[in-house]
Amino acid sequence: QVQLQESGPGLVKPSETLSLTCTVSGYSISSGYYWGWIRQPPGKGLEWIGSIYHSGSTYYNPSLKSRVTISVDTSKNQFSLKLSSVTAADTAVYYCAQGTPAATDYWGQGTLVTVSS
Amino acid sequence: EIVLTQSPGTLSLSPGERATLSCRASQSVSSSYLAWYQQKPGQAPRLLIYGASSRATGIPDRFSGSGSGTDFTLTISRLEPEDFAVYYCQQYGSSPELTFGGGTKVEIK
Numbered sequence: 001q002v003q004l005q006e007s008g009p010g011l012v013k014p015s016e017t018l019s020l021t022c023t024v025s026g027y028s029i030s031s032g033y034y035w036g037w038i039r040q041p042p043g044k045g046l047e048w049i050g051s052i053y054h055s056g057s058t059y060y061n062p063s064l065k066s067r068v069t070i071s072v073d074t075s076k077n078q079f080s081l082k083l084s085s086v087t088a089a090d091t092a093v094y095y096c097a098q099g100t101p102a103a104t105d106y107w108g109q110g111t112l113v114t115v116s117s
Numbered sequence: 118e119i120v121l122t123q124s125p126g127t128l129s130l131s132p133g134e135r136a137t138l139s140c141r142a143s144q145s146v147s148s149s150y151l152a153w154y155q156q157k158p159g160q161a162p163r164l165l166i167y168g169a170s171s172r173a174t175g176i177p178d179r180f181s182g183s184g185s186g187t188d189f190t191l192t193i194s195r196l197e198p199e200d201f202a203v204y205y206c207q208q209y210g211s212s213p214e215l216t217f218g219g220g221t222k223v224e225i226k
Contacts, residue, residue, distance in 0.1 A: 036215070038215070045205065045217060045218075045219050045220045046162065046205055046207075046217040046220075047217070048214060048215035048216065048217065051213070051215070059212060059213055059214060061214065062118070095161055095162075099209075099215075101149065101150050101209040101213070102149060102150065102152065102167040102168050102209070103152035103164050103167035103168075103173070103207070104152070104154075104162075104164065104207065104215070105164055105173075107161035107162060107163075108161065109160075109161055110161050
């Protein structure tokens with residue numbers, strides 16, 4: 001059974017960089033089709049941030065592309081998200097997930113990140 | 118960029134009733150890449166349907182998906198108390214990108 005767990009600061013100051021890590025267990029991260037980040041502002045819907053593929057290729061939401069970096073550490077079976085120059089609009093629950101073109105099969109429990117001074 | 122529009126925004130029904138949720142795409146979507154999720158408060162989304170009509174593991178058969186092209190439907194044949202939640206459709210695009218619909222809330226009438 002694949003399990004994903006997000007970790008990182010719950011509070012980030014405006015203009016700083018949000019950094020989160022997703023630790024994967026029960027599955028080799030080098031075997032998965034893609035690993036991605038999805039966020040959900042409080043009371044709102046789901047927004048795809050970006051994904052990294054088993055090939056190492058990364059793809060980002062065009063609306064966030066200039067601020068996002070997703071990377072993988074296969075030695076730790078983890079992948080990470082960095083979102084720079086954050087504002088209050090980046091306050092959200094951030095989910096890491098694993099999927100294929102058919103569906104996003106596995107999700108982490110989510111972690112709330114608040115952007116505030 | 119494909120936009121997914123879900124309707125209605127809120128569906129007020131009683132347990133035992135049938136729920137029909139719509140997901141309309143701004144351009145044709147591959148049925149193989151259309152999925153539905155259920156989300157309850159404080160929880161991550163849970164995969165219900167993939168490939169537009171295939172139930173994920175452990176999903177009761179009261180949940181069914183259908184559709185093709187630009188129009189997709191999630192049907193819950195008889196609502197159980199645990200089915201009251203928010204439902205999202207998602208498509209996997211060619212860029213590749215993921216796109217989610219805005220969600221439909223199924224609430225108790």
